[in-house]
Amino acid sequence: MPTQTVALPLADSDVRTARSSSSPSKRHAPRYREIDLLAAGDAVMRDLVERGKRLIDRGIPVLILGETGTGKEYLSRALHDYSARRQAAWIAVNCASIPESLAESELFGYCKGAFSGALPGGMKGKVQQADGGTLFLDEIGDMPFALQTRLLRVLSEREVIPLGAMRPVPVDVQLICATHQDLKTLIAQGRFREDLYYRIAGGVLRLPALRERADRRALVMQMIADELDEQAGEHVIAPAALQRLLAYPWPGNLRQMHAVIRYSCAVMNEGRIELHDLPEELMQFQAAPLAQVHPISRAAHLRPLMSQAEGEPLPVASSGDPYRDERTRVIAALNGSRWNISAASRQLGMCRASLYRKLRQLDIPHVRDQAMPAYPAYAVA
Numbered sequence: 014m015p016t017q018t019v020a021l022p023l024a025d026s027d028v029r030t031a032r033s034s035s036s037p038s039k040r041h042a043p044r045y046r047e048i049d050l051l052a053a054g055d056a057v058m059r060d061l062v063e064r065g066k067r068l069i070d071r072g073i074p075v076l077i078l079g080e081t082g083t084g085k086e087y088l089s090r091a092l093h094d095y096s097a098r099r100q101a102a103w104i105a106v107n108c109a110s111i112p113e114s115l116a117e118s119e120l121f122g123y124c125k126g127a128f129s130g131a132l133p134g135g136m137k138g139k140v141q142q143a144d145g146g147t148l149f150l151d152e153i154g155d156m157p158f159a160l161q162t163r164l165l166r167v168l169s170e171r172e173v174i175p176l177g178a179m180r181p182v183p184v185d186v187q188l189i190c191a192t193h194q195d196l197k198t199l200i201a202q203g204r205f206r207e208d209l210y211y212r213i214a215g216g217v218l219r220l221p222a223l224r225e226r227a228d229r230r231a232l233v234m235q236m237i238a239d240e241l242d243e244q245a246g247e248h249v250i251a252p253a254a255l256q257r258l259l260a261y262p263w264p265g266n267l268r269q270m271h272a273v274i275r276y277s278c279a280v281m282n283e284g285r286i287e288l289h290d291l292p293e294e295l296m297q298f299q300a301a302p303l304a305q306v307h308p309i310s311r312a313a314h315l316r317p318l319m320s321q322a323e324g325e326p327l328p329v330a331s332s333g334d335p336y337r338d339e340r341t342r343v344i345a346a347l348n349g350s351r352w353n354i355s356a357a358s359r360q361l362g363m364c365r366a367s368l369y370r371k372l373r374q375l376d377i378p379h380v381r382d383q384a385m386p387a388y389p390a391y392a393v394a
Contacts, residue, residue, distance in 0.1 A: 048091035051084070053235060054228035057221050068216040069096045069187070074168070076153075076213050077191040079220030080360060082268030085191035086151060088220065093147040098187055101146030106139045109155035116160050121167070123176035140173045140184055148186040153213065154194035154205060161206045168212045188213060193362045222360075223263040223270060224349055232267070233258050236274040237286070250286040257291060261298055262349030264360050340375045343368075347377075 048066060052058030068075055069092045077085045086105065093103040111119050118128075122138030140148060150156070156164070167173050168188065172181035190213045199205035223229065233255065238244055247255065254277075263269055273295065277286045289296070343361065350356035358368040372378075 045087060045090045045094065048088075048095045051088065051091055052228070053231040055221070055226045058226065058228070061218050061220065064216070065092050065218050066095060068218075069093075072187070073215035074188040074190070074213050075215065076196075076217045077189065077220060078217060079191075079193065080222050080266055080362070081193045082266035083220040083222060084267050085193075085220060086149065088218070089147070089149045089151075089189045089191060092189060093149075093187070096147070096187065098146050102143055103147045103149065104139050104143035105149040105151060107151045109152035113157045113160075116157060117163065118176055120160065121163065121173050121175055124178050128176065135175070135177075138173065138175060140167060140186065141175075141182060143186045144184045146186065148188055150188070150190045150213075152192055153190040154192040154196055154199055158204065158206070161209050165206060165209045165212060168209075195362060223266040224345070229259055230255070232270065233274070236271055237278065240274055240278040249284060251288060253288045254286050254291060257288060257295055257298070261295055264350060264356055339371075340377065343371060343375060343377060 048062055052062050065075065065088065075089075075092065077088055079085050089105075090103060093099060106120065108116075118136070118138065120138050120140055122136050122141055125133060125135045167184070170181070171185065172183045174181045196205055196210050196214075200207045200210060223232075226232070233250070234247065237249055241249070250258075258270075258273070265272075273292055276292050277290045281287065281290045343357075346357040346360045350360060354365055354368060358365045361368060361371075363371070
């Protein structure tokens with residue numbers, strides 16, 4: 014079953030998905046940019062794109078990591094369109110959306126009469142459909158454990174056995190997988206095969222979260238231009254509205270930003286986006302005051318809060334210490350969600366209980382446990 018794509022502003026070069034002003038359905042169809050256009054001026058994205066271009070034609074399986082909404086599927090499509098396999102099929106499968114009872118037949122196909130209710134002529138699975146091209150397995154971390162074993166055999170033997178078949182069928186696919194989850198944590202929990210991880214993670218590309226990117230202003234203007242079908246200067250958005258967009262932490266990343274731009278362009282008057290044209294969640298957003306940060310943890314919180322207020326990317330730890338790197342990432346997510354535990358846990362790809370445990374492990378005191386004035390009640394999970 015193909016993934017459900019969302020029209021993120023990460024593409025416009027593919028003729029097959031070009032927009033038409035006379036057709037609303039075409040206007041908001043998914044549009045894929047060439048790979049060199051994915052980085053709108055962010056150094057981390059430029060390095061990631063260059064690394065992906067070097068990997069894609071070497072037969073190395075690529076694993077794309079990143080929070081939900083960062084554009085993993087769009088990077089996958091751009092890599093395919095750049096590769097030597099660009100004329101062949103790009104087949105996308107959302108591993109989280111396939112019912113477990115149908116997953117095997119969807120991926121590997123079946124022969125005539127393989128089971129009751131099967132199509133009379135049988136069916137090619139997604140792996141066979143991608144033969145000669147690229148197979149994109151989205152949300153690979155949600156693949157049922159039993160199916161992981163069969164996929165491992167397909168990758169190691171380069172052949173697939175459809176249900177009811179007497180002999181294997183050879184396949185040649187470029188594999189690209191993606192997930193927002195921490196696969197090493199899933200391995201430790203016994204929910205993901207370690208040997209499969211090493212099969213799919215030949216080259217790892219980690220997409221930065223939108224709040225960490227230095228090109229947010231360029232992305233906003235490009236999205237507005239895409240939505241209006243014209244070149245958009247900064248006269249189309251009021252300074253206060255632009256500043257609010259740059260300061261917002263974007264827990265939903267590019268997908269959320271695109272939805273906000275579409276909404277604002279739809280409701281604006283006289284061709285200009287004003288502050289009151291932004292959706293409710295942005296209207297209510299205010300950067301957390303520095304005084305609300307407890308003195309004990311102020312050094313850890315100071316930089317992220319100032320960065321959000323100024324519309325600059327959040328800091329990326331470069332200490333090489335895994336403990337400090339993880340602590341910085343968790344603190345950034347908490348500040349970005351104003352200490353809303355539910356929002357922060359979704360952003361980090363874990364449940365609320367796991368985040369509370371992580372706070373204890375990383376010695377991060379919760380604001381409600383501080384002796385300082387707390388955040389408003391609505392901001393605390």
